[in-house]
Amino acid sequence: MDVHLIVNGERAHVDVEPRRTLADALREDLGLTGTHLGCEHGVCGACTVLVDGAPARACLMFAVQADGAEVTTVEGLQDGDGALHPLQEAFVAHHGLQCGFCTPGMLMTAAHLLDTHPGADRETIRAEMAGNICRCTGYQGIVDAVEAAGNARDTPA
Amino acid sequence: MSGEPTTGSLGRSVRRKEDQRLVTGHGRFVTDLELPRMRHVAFLRSPVAHARITGVDTSEAVGTGVRVFTGADFADVELRAQSALPSYVETGQPVFAHGKVRFAGEPVAAVVAADRYRAEDGCELVEIDYDPLPPTVCAWEPPEEPVHAEAPDNVLLERTFTAGEVDETFAGAAVVVERDLVTNRHSGNPMECRAGVAVWDAADRRLTFWNGTQVPHIVRNMIAELMDLPEGNVRVIAPDVGGGFGVKAVLYPEDVALCLMARAMPGVPLKWTEDRAEHLLAATHARDHRYRMRAAFDGDGTLLGIDADVTCNVGAYSVYPWTAGIEPLMAGGLLSGPYRLAHYRATVRGVATNTAPSGPYRGVARPASVYAMEAMFDSAAARLGLDAVEIRRRNVIMPEDVPYKMPSRLVDDSGHYAECLDKALDLIDYPSVRAEQERRRAAGEAPIGIGVALYNELTGLGRAASAGPRMPFRTGHDACTVRINADGRVTVFSGVTSQGQGLETTVAQIVADGIGVTYDDVDVRIGDTDASLWGFGAFSSRQAVIGGGAAHRTAQAVQAKLLDLAAGLLEASVDDLRVVDGRISVVGEAEPRISVAEVARVAYLESHRLPEGIEPGLEATRFYDPIRGAFAAGAQVAAVEVDRTTGELTILSYVCVEDAGRAMHPQIVDGQIAGSIAQGIGGALYEHLVYDTDGNLSTGTLLDYLMPTSAEIPEMVIGHVSRPAANPLGVRGVGEGGTLGPNAVLAGAVHDALGIEIDTLPVSPSRVWEALHAQEVRA
Ligand code: FES
């Protein structure tokens, strides 16, 4: 089936079986392997992407359901000029990742969190990020990073 | 002659080399690999725990155009984990089960197709007939039908550790504590499941295997042996690996199957990506143990003797290469922990069952054994009316006791436990938590309890210390190659592997400082057996000590050659030269004379300028083996609130203080500790792999197998006692210690809050509620 969508600001087209997940279409058909699969049953959040601005689990969505949608993946977070997104920078600065496998999903969830909860405190961050599992960090560095990115945004230079 | 750099990178939290690619979605994980003509593999797994295979029919699947492999294809290949321990019963693990299946989830066949969807369709068309046999699930119940014919009682290994006069000691003790403790089966569950891509080059008889493994050189060695290939014709590549924690330090039948199937399909790359359901079923499990503990104390709380009987459920197979001994032997060797003990008897055994094989998981047995040991102190303190902290102080190994020979004959070189404990008590503000506990008691508010655990983590085991399991190899050494290129920049080919520990970064720091160049001028290549000479890989918190030591020695050797060459060019004495930040100067002169890049250019491109007797090139390879190990001390203390109505725990504060020796990258060290505590808390409170009596896993998804999230893991306070270890970098391993405390701390906190003994883990709300209820009935 033909699926037309906009991925990271660019038009994309894939021809997929109805059963193909959005995650597989992004990773295998479009070569965007930044979106990871940690469980393929909707629990771990590693596959989180933004579909029309809202977080979605790309393992639970069929590619055909994304027809006409605007999808943002971790590859789309950077500026046009290649500078890191403030969240990416904060994850590096605060050791918000170890193996980096959960990181794309964490970043996408956090990007949405900062948009919807300006000024989120640590408790809010912990509650809102609870749909994404990280096995490496113990979450300390992740919460630090999201908090720091939020603070930086709330205090315009 | 070595230059003491004024601006080294060690000890600073430099920007990790790995992070740029990982935060931008450009990591290189095995499953990201896409090769021409690639085909996808799905494994068909046994739906039953124990059965004879009476029929295999692949015709319908083959009829759809897919390729199918079954047990008959590779019946002559099996993995055999070896140990020279006298009681060890050696058994084999087939590539695909044939004859019989031994656990639900064991691979019985594989289908190769154009994509994973079609491969799974193909699996549904393969018919296997099973004739069920009675399964054994619990390791401490006698089997009706043994898992392996070689071990009729299912015992694959048994050993008794003894020291002193145990029976006499118990006869004369003032207090004897007895408890039977059972720990919950759980597993490492890295966020990236297992994965492999194998491709066979028939013309050159060469195999390339991308594998998400912690141990690429061990994998190469065994794959070459099993496939009867020259070792140099097998290349194993572990690119970015999404967590390991021990689960990926095992060579699995699926790995061997991929390589064998690739050889049967020359030129066709085969890819397998494990999904989480498979991972929970068939990757190694751990920590399914029972400890029958007796401890003898005198009237003032001095520990006199321990008498223990430990049974570990090792699952259906003795995993390669660690054997079924990995957990029981660790439990017996380290049970007494950081405490002085003269009279000790521990019989440990590994028992096969019809469940997934158990293997190494971060902390190996000690999260359970520390819990068993600390439970003795908690119970004895309650009986003697002593404070939980005080009784530990009376028994812990002190600096003046070091080197302390433990009753298992391991030698503790640390002794900094009390110092860690003191600092932890300061950080949690122990007196005020106790005061709050009293206040709540008096006011009838929700009770709080304080849990304490001390532990010793044996890290960086050299050839003498890694002798325990008597495997046919010793894991004491690693190699490193350091090359200064013609442009003066440095490439390191290290034998270490990384699954998130940031080894590219740490090794670069070590080499930069060891030569005298900047951190940015060093690049590190890891995880490719064609590029690095040798490394055993990531396990036993060994790489900072051993791989780091090898990097340090090699950097020094390269610096020596660099300075010899520079001395010739400058007509200066080598002893007067210093190299800092890539510039070489003569002692006493204000300005550097020459850059590392200029010297390197001569070494490769201007042989006419080479001083007499100096060969071209700037490269060295060295090994390092610390011979013994380095104990790392740790203490954890937590305050926990218990809801009497629901049995639920809330962790109010969690403190950990460890002696990591010298911290090369403080952020990475703290990250290792925080991550391992989180895994420990997961194991203590939530994670439980449950089998029903038929041997079916009833926790087969992450909806039933509960991994802790940011909502469950508390803010942690991490402190340090930094006592340099006796190795070139002064480091102690830090990968596992954090996992050792939480079982003991959280069960101990419940005991402290409510006076109930938690003998079965996890400390789930229902368990606490039941114990409370039983207490009320008794009262
Ligand atoms: S892979 Fe989609 S939620 Fe886990």
Ligand code: FES
């Ligand atoms: S960094 Fe490894 S899972 Fe989060």
